[in-house]
Amino acid sequence: MGQVIVITSGKGGVGKTTTTANMGAALAKLDKKVVLVDGDIGLRNLDLVMGLENRIVFNLVDVVEGTCELSKALVKDKRFNNLYLLPAAQTKDKDSVNPAQMKALTDGLRKDFDYIIVDCPAGIEQGFKNAISGADRAIVVATPEMSSVRDADRIIGLLNSNGIKDTRLIVNRIKMDMVKTNDMMNVDDVVDVLAVKLIGVVPDDKNIVIATNNGEPAVNDVKSTAGKAYINIAKRVMGEEVEFLDLEEDHGLMSKIKKIFGVNK
């Protein structure tokens, strides 16, 4: 029986879609059967980020309206055999689906998949209500910025009042050099305010921008620290205890020289 996980944040642009794509790809890499559901009807992005936009024939709204069967709308990923995408519609909007329909849809996916990951749109309105309706657990994505944390707090409150008690936090796009100069909140500051358990910390990584634009999940890129972080997150989702990456380690030339001369940072 599969688990339905919703990836949400409140604030837009903090990394929900990137997290859905990468966490899903990492779980597939770890041999799990995964389906990614794009909940952002009208502004779909998940298909772009996965590089599958030209393979879409049917979408989520078609399934809900009965135009086609669920299996016909699933797009198989071009890299992993056990990873599928259920795309959103681009020409409709969030009122085309209601929470009950969404729940029936995700329930219908449980028998065939280990993990059903729903990419929630930004906001707290119909799109959000739809996306959380069938979820067993939630992962809240927040960047270490005041506005993102404020919105994440609201979302966690709404998740709790809608019956989703298992919520975890990903702190995304953290820049350790700015944290050191006190120009950015650190992970503890965010966790202090939000008071939920941390499931991952992802550093700001330019490889993500490159990967996203190429429609490739960054988990396949060995150079990407963010990719490594997502693999760890996938393992934690599966219940493993994984140590958090040491993001402070500077791999530049100066630090290598410093190490040779035994100078501490």
Add this chain to the structure above:
Amino acid sequence: MIALLIASDVTFKGNKDGLTLVLKETSTIEKILDDISKKISINKKFFKVDVLKIDFKGRNLTKDEEDKIMELINERTGTKVEKVQEEIKVPIPKKNYNVGLDMSELALKAFCEGNTKFYKGTMRSGQSIKHDGNVVVLGDVNAGAEIICTGNIIVLGCVKGIVHAGSCGDENSIVAALGLQPLQLRISGIITRSPDEEPKMLSPELAYIKDKNIFIESIDTRYKQH
């Protein structure tokens, strides 16, 4: 003629909306009117407009005194003078750690039986408690959350949101918390906010009204002198 720079009780400050008159606090209205009169002849550039918005800073003025000043400027320059609409100012409360306010005094006034709502857990952004009576929160009140009640507010945690005690006019109401860093703190009709610099350490504090102002007092028993 050499203009002697005599210390004036009035300073003209131009701003993007018009003119601010900075008035010396200890001055009299007659000296102020006199100084303004002198300054108008030197500072004609401010008055070349048809309508001038003015604002007063420093010494408080009665409505009568304000009218006199505006009339004077109007007469001397022909410029129509309008007072700038005052924004609602949200001041910072005074900290009163050494006052030695007798807690039993407060106990008689504020802690009367009323029905009390208990909330267990942290209040998150967007959550709101409205209650006729007292409210006790066993957790934090995060920024974006609000509590509005007719009685007292006690928070066994840190207040970062908006709290409004005595919302129906009871000025004896208090707000007490393990850490007070509210976005805004209101008791009855009086509003205050946290100072802009963050405090180094939060300690248990209590807010109350005295002489129409909000005072904050430490309720950490180590500070109390018995």
